[in-house]
Structures are given as structure tokens and as C-alpha cells.
Amino acid sequence: MGTRLTLFRLESRPEASKAMVYLSPLIAVGMTIITAMVMFALLGVDPVDAIATFFIEPISTLDGVTELCVKATPLILIGVGLAIGFQANVWNIGAEGQLIMGALAGGGLALAFYDQGSILLVPAMLICGTLGGLAWAAIPAWLKTRFNTNEILTSLMLTYVGLLVLSYLVHGPWKDPEGMNFPESRMFHDSALLPVLIEETRLNVGWLLALLAVAAGWVLISRHIIGFQIKVIGIAPLAGTFAGFKEKKLIWVTLLISGGCAGLAGVIELSGAIGQIVPAISPGYGFTAIIVAFLGRLHPAGVFFAGLLMALTYLGGDSAQITMNLPNAVTGVFQGMLLFFLLASDVLIRYRVRVGRRNIHTRLSE
Amino acid sequence: MSVEWLIPAMLTIVTAATPLVFAAVGETVVEKAGVLNLGVEGMMIIGAIAAFAMAVTTGSEVLAIFSGAIAGMLMAFIFGVLCVYLQSNQVATGLALTIFGIGLSALIGHSYVGNTFVGLAKLDIPGISDIPIVGPLVFGHDALVYFSILSVASVAWFLKKTRGGLLVRAVGENHDAAHAIGYSVTLIRMGAILFGGAMAGIGGAYLSIAYTPLWVENMTAGRGWIALALVVFASWKPWRAFFGAYLFGGITIIQLYAQGMGVEVSAQFLSMLPYLATILVLVIISRDSAKSLLNAPACLGKNYHSSG
Numbered sequence: 210m211g212t213r214l215t216l217f218r219l220e221s222r223p224e225a226s227k228a229m230v231y232l233s234p235l236i237a238v239g240m241t242i243i244t245a246m247v248m249f250a251l252l253g254v255d256p257v258d259a260i261a262t263f264f265i266e267p268i269s270t271l272d273g274v275t276e277l278c279v280k281a282t283p284l285i286l287i288g289v290g291l292a293i294g295f296q297a298n299v300w301n302i303g304a305e306g307q308l309i310m311g312a313l314a315g316g317g318l319a320l321a322f323y324d325q326g327s328i329l330l331v332p333a334m335l336i337c338g339t340l341g342g343l344a345w346a347a348i349p350a351w352l353k354t355r356f357n358t359n360e361i362l363t364s365l366m367l368t369y370v371g372l373l374v375l376s377y378l379v380h381g382p383w384k385d386p387e388g389m390n391f392p393e394s395r396m397f398h399d400s401a402l403l404p405v406l407i408e409e410t411r412l413n414v415g416w417l418l419a420l421l422a423v424a425a426g427w428v429l430i431s432r433h434i435i436g437f438q439i440k441v442i443g444i445a446p447l448a449g450t451f452a453g454f455k456e457k458k459l460i461w462v463t464l465l466i467s468g469g470c471a472g473l474a475g476v477i478e479l480s481g482a483i484g485q486i487v488p489a490i491s492p493g494y495g496f497t498a499i500i501v502a503f504l505g506r507l508h509p510a511g512v513f514f515a516g517l518l519m520a521l522t523y524l525g526g527d528s529a530q531i532t533m534n535l536p537n538a539v540t541g542v543f544q545g546m547l548l549f550f551l552l553a554s555d556v557l558i559r560y561r562v563r564v565g566r567r568n569i570h571t572r573l574s575e
Numbered sequence: 576m577s578v579e580w581l582i583p584a585m586l587t588i589v590t591a592a593t594p595l596v597f598a599a600v601g602e603t604v605v606e607k608a609g610v611l612n613l614g615v616e617g618m619m620i621i622g623a624i625a626a627f628a629m630a631v632t633t634g635s636e637v638l639a640i641f642s643g644a645i646a647g648m649l650m651a652f653i654f655g656v657l658c659v660y661l662q663s664n665q666v667a668t669g670l671a672l673t674i675f676g677i678g679l680s681a682l683i684g685h686s687y688v689g690n691t692f693v694g695l696a697k698l699d700i701p702g703i704s705d706i707p708i709v710g711p712l713v714f715g716h717d718a719l720v721y722f723s724i725l726s727v728a729s730v731a732w733f734l735k736k737t738r739g740g741l742l743v744r745a746v747g748e749n750h751d752a753a754h755a756i757g758y759s760v761t762l763i764r765m766g767a768i769l770f771g772g773a774m775a776g777i778g779g780a781y782l783s784i785a786y787t788p789l790w791v792e793n794m795t796a797g798r799g800w801i802a803l804a805l806v807v808f809a810s811w812k813p814w815r816a817f818f819g820a821y822l823f824g825g826i827t828i829i830q831l832y833a834q835g836m837g838v839e840v841s842a843q844f845l846s847m848l849p850y851l852a853t854i855l856v857l858v859i860i861s862r863d864s865a866k867s868l869l870n871a872p873a874c875l876g877k878n879y880h881s882s883g
Contacts, residue, residue, distance in 0.1 A: 219662070219880065300666055352854070357861045361613065361666070362804050366850040369797050377843035499670055536685040538792075541678020548671035549653065552663035560662065560880075 219560040229558040234504050237551035244546060254533060262532055263525035275412035279482055280523050283474035285419040285516035287498035289426040290470030292507040294463035297439040301464055303364025304471040305495025306371035307342035311472020312479045314341025316486045319401035326400035334476055342472015343465050350464035354457040379488050394486035403481035415477035426509035471495060500548045582711055584832060589720055590786050592824030594778040596723040598802035599816040600730050601774025606806055608767035609747035609874035613669025614654055615775050616799025617676025622647040622776030623783035624680040627790045630692045639784050647776020648769050650676060655768040659761050662878045687790045694788035719781050731813040743767055747872035750879040760879045804853045808860050810870040826852050
């Protein structure tokens with residue numbers, strides 16, 4: 210083997226770098242901001258101005274901070290659920306569909322009681338919502354454990370089905386009879402709306418439930434036997450099987466947890482932030498939560514911070530649209546870029562980068 | 576049932592199937608090389624907007640198709656650098672590619688909403704294309720339809736009969752052995768990934784310049800994912816993926832004609848058919864786990880690093 214020109218090469222670390230696990234998300238955020246500034250400059254916008262509009266302006270008021278929490282609520286809830294599944298190598302990609310089915314289950318209950326108030330309505334809706342998401346996630350779980358079907362594809366296909374169910378209901382049976390033929394349901398009864406935490410804002414009890422999910426997820430992963438089994442199966446499936454862990458049971462558990470979280474997020478979004486069933490319940494929270502889970506290092510505490518950051522990209526997209534006339538699709542570009550940079554920086558966890566042209570072949574031939 | 580009804584139906588099946596054929600055949604080569612690129616949807620949608628933008632700006636069909644292919648390749652290049660060189664998780668990177676692609680296409684497409692394009696020209700050989708039944712069915716398609724069939728045939732031949740195809744398969748079955756006998760796993764995989772990207776890009780281009788010649792956000796509507804399912808369904812065989820795509824084209828078309836014939840089902844339920852069919856197909860093909868393991872490339876989804 211002759212000399213091969215390489216700009217850099219990767220050298221395995223004897224042990225995964227703990228520091229890099231936490232540094233890599235920060236590197237990724239930094240790289241995303243630099244790239245975004247270049248992108249803005251190319252679009253003919255002052256980059257410093259644009260970054261300020263995107264990341265600082267939206268949270269410079271109390272109203273903005275509460276909106277950040279409202280947007281972060283579904284992201285954190287779903288992110289915690291997905292992180293648990295991803296640790297076990299169970300790839301639930303259909304959280305968006307589970308969110309919608311949860312919203313429909315809870316929202317359907319609210320519509321059934323649209324003219325009657327009850328303090329039991331909100332708790333019942335939350336339970337129905339969770340069960341709705343759970344049921345939708347049970348389908349890929351059943352298909353995977355019974356027929357060995359790839360859960361990535363089935364959960365994703367079910368997302369499209371869920372979106373069509375929503376579209377059917379708001380255009381058909383659940384359309385507001387007094388609504389001028391708009392594809393929207395009736396407004397919910399006041400007692401079907403989540404209690405607000407700070408007057409005059411949209412910050413609601415859902416935020417507390419998201420915090421609770423972070424705590425519960427943490428306990429499950431680090432203190433509960435199920436959490437231990439999830440980690441073992443994820444890292445070394447054979448070792449897990451030898452230890453007698455039931456892989457099928459873990460597939461069920463992780464899919465049901467993530468589906469339930471997504472369903473809960475859906476009904477919270479509906480009854481906390483929207484107040485009726487509309488054709489577009491979520492701006493892709495179920496997909497963004499995948500990024501949240503990775504950025505948060507598949508750890509509930511990390512998911513919390515990642516959820517806030519991702520929520521900020523939604524607010525930033527809106528504010529860039531209003532003040533700078535940029536399409537709010539910029540948000541999706543930001544989010545995708547962030548995940549690319551994160552995955553690229555993650556190479557530093559297991560490898561060292563060596564610059565230079567020497568490689569293993571030349572060393573052998575010396 | 577009259578023949579006048581049947582011919583347009585069959586022509587529509589062909590146009591609905593063609594984007595899937597491109598994407599699925601490209602991904603077959605990628606997966607044969609041992610790489611699972613879940614970003615097909617993202618590459619397709621970027622191909623769709625790149626082709627449409629080029630078509631609207633220049634009016635040239637050829638340039639539009641090329642720009643779709645190149646855009647898909649650029650997306651695939653990002654994926655390849657991350658997975659092949661930087662050892663990132665293939666599942667996560669593929670998802671990132673899809674999320675990024677949908678966002679970026681919406682950003683680029685923003686200024687193209689509402690534009691129209693005449694659409695890809697159909698082949699028209701005087702005298703021959705006018706023959707009843709055979710004329711329109713065999714000689715009445717646009718150039719990309721013929722190109723898609725040609726690409727299936729060439730990929731099938733390449734994988735089965737050529738030295739290059741053998742290398743691709745070797746890298747997918749056992750990357751350590753392929754490396755040990757002196758082949759560059761990284762280069763072969765990069766090549767396969769770029770090919771897959773170009774094909775997905777052309778598939779996307781077909782959607783935006785031939786199937787429905789306009790730009791709509793998210794217009795791929797899961798076709799990239801269906802293409803991924805087709806690869807599994809086809810047991811990584813190009814011709815089977817081709818027939819699978821036509822089967823799906825047929826299902827997509829049912830919704831159009833069922834409504835035309837006055838079937839009393841909501842449009843939304845008919846639109847669910849392709850997605851439900853995908854699930855059904857996956858169930859049928861995955862049921863026998865021993866058999867599906869036998870067909871899958873042994874190194875599928877596993878990263879390769881020469882220092883082990």
C-alpha cells in the first residue's frame with residue numbers, strides 16, 4: 210500500500226470521551242449559528258441583526274418567555290419519550306401521528322361535552338389524549354413484535370394516516386355546524402381548557418406536566434430496572450438476551466411510553482394553546498422532538514434544555530418572518546443543520562481527529 | 576368497462592409509479608453497499624424544487640432533470656460525509672437529511688409558489704403513437720419513463736453481472752473482508768450513496784416537472800418513505816422494486832378513479848390507501864424473519880472504520 214493523501218484521519222479513542230458527550234451539542238450550536246450568519250449574509254440580511262431577531266428578540270419580554278415554554282412543552286414531553294425508546298434502539302419516528310391521535314382522542318371528548326362544564330373534563334381529556342397516542346404507537350409495537358416489521362416505516366406511515374384522519378374529521382363530522390363552513394371544530398367549553406399559570410399569557414398547566422415528565426423519565430432511566438434493561442438492550446442486545454431481558458417487552462414499553470407522551474403533548478397543545486380542533490394542530494413537533502432527543506443526549510435533563518432551544522427556533526422563525534420578511538421555513542433549515550452538526554461533532558466522542566497525511570498503511574510499510 | 580377509460584388510467588399509473596421507481600432503484604444500490612439512507616424523502620423533495628426552479632427559470636427540461644439529480648447528489652454527499660467518513664449513526668443522519676430537505680425546499684420554494692410549467696413533453700412519433708391502445712401505452716410516455724425502465728435494467732445488470740456490482744455487494748455483505756483484499760470501502764460506499772442521491776433527485780424532479788408540474792410545499796408526501804419500504808418489499812432486487820412501484824402506482828390511482836365512479840368514500844380515506852398498503856406489504860414481507868434476514872445485505876446500517 211502506498212502513501213494515501215488524507216487531510217485528516219480518525220483514530221479510535223480507547224474509551225468514549227465523557228467530556229465530548231456534553232461538548233458536542235455546544236459545538237453544534239456554535240457551528241449552526243456561524244453557518245446561519247453566513248446564510249443570512251448571502252440572503253442580503255445583516256447577520257448580527259438576523260441572529261438577534263432570531264434568538265434574542267423573541268425572549269426579551271415576559272410574554273416571549275412564556276410563549277417559549279408553551280412551544281417547548283410538546284417538544285420536551287415527546288423528546289423525553291423518544292429518548293427512552295432511542296436508548297433501546299427502538300426508532301419511533303411517528304410521534305407526529307401519535308400527537309395527532311392523542312389530540313383527537315382528547316379533543317373528541319371536549320367536543321362531546323361542548324355545552325357542559327365539569328372540573329373532571331380536563332383530567333379526562335388528558336387521560337384520553339395519552340391513551341390515544343399510546344394506542345397509535347401500539348400498532349407499530351404489535352407489528353414489530355408479532356410480524357418483525359420495521360417500526361421506522363410503520364410508525365411513519367401511520368403519521369400520514371393520522372393526518373388524514375384529522376383532515377377527515379375537521380372537514381366532516383366534527384366541523385363546527387355554526388362555523389361558516391370553515392374546516393374547524395367548535396370552540397371548546399371553558400372548562401375543557403387547561404388552567405393558565407400566569408394571567409394574560411398562554412402558559413398553562415401543560416408546562417408543569419412537561420417538567421414532571423422530565424423528572425419521571427430521569428427516575429425511569431437511572432433508577433428503575435426497566436431503564437437499566439433499556440440501556441443494556443440498546444448497547445448490547447445479546448448481553449441483554451442472555452441476562453433474560455425480554456426484548457419484545459421492552460419494544461412494547463418504549464413504544465407505549467413515547468406514544469403516550471406524544472398523545473399527551475397533543476391534547477395539551479389542543480386544550481392549552483389552541484382551544485378547538487384545527488387542520489394543523491402541530492408545526493411538526495413530533496419530528497422536531499427527534500432532534501430534541503439527540504441534542505439532549507437521550508437524557509431527560511438534556512432533553513429539557515434542547516426542548517427550550519428548539520422552541521426558540523420556532524419563535525425565531527416567526528419573528529424573522531414578521532420583521533425581516535423571511536419565510537418561516539428557515540426554522541426547518543436551522544433544525545436540520547443543527548442535527549447535522551451535532552452528528553458530525555459526535556465523531557469526537559469515539560475518535561480523535563489527527564491532521565496529516567500519515568495513515569495506517571504508511572505506518573505498516575515503514 | 577370501456578377501453579377509453581382504461582388507457583388514461585394505465586397512463587396515470589405509469590406517471591405515479593415512475594418517481595417511486597427512480598427512488599427505490601437508487602436506494603437498492605445504496606443498501607446493497609451496506610448503507611441505510613433514510614433521507615430519501617429529503618433528497619427527493621430537494622430534487623423536486625431544484626428541478627422545478629430550473630424549469631421555470633430556463634424552460635429547459637433537460638437542465639431541470641440534471642439540476643434535480645445534482646441537488647439530490649449534494650444532499651447525499653452530506654449524508655455520505657457524515658456516515659462514511661465521520662461515522663455518524665445512519666438512522667439519525669437519514670432523518671436529519673429528511674428534516675433538513677423539507678425545510679430547505681420550503682425556503683427555496685417560497686418564491687416559486689404559484690408558478691407553472693408546461694410539463695414534460697410526451698413522446699410523439701407520428702403514426703406510431705397514434706396506433707390504438709398500443710400506441711399510447713408503449714410509445715406515449717415522457718422520456719423519463721423510458722429512462723426509469725432503462726435504469727432498472729442497467730442497475731439489475733450492473734449488480735448481477737459486472738465487477739463493479741460485485742464490489743458493491745461485497746462491501747455490503749462483509750466490509751472487513753472487502754477492505755482486507757484491498758478495496759476501498761469508503762469510496763465504494765460514497766459512490767453508491769451519490770448514485771442513490773441522484774436517482775432520488777430525479778424521482779423528485781419527475782414529481783415537480785411531470786406528475787404535477789407545480790411546486791407545493793411537502794409535495795413528496797411520504798413517497799421517499801414508500802420507496803424505502805419498496806426496497807425491503809423487493810428483497811433488494813431492482814426488477815421487483817420496479818413492479819412494486821407499479822403496484823403502488825395502481826393503488827394511488829384507485830383513489831382518483833373511485834371518486835370519478837361515484838364511490839361514496841371520503842377522499843381522505845382513499846388517500847390513506849398507499850400508506851396502509853405499505854404497512855400491509857411490510858407485514859407480509861417481514862413475517863418470516865429468517866427469510867428476510869437472508870435477503871438483507873449483512874452489513875446494512877453498520878458503519879465501517881479501518882482501525883476497527
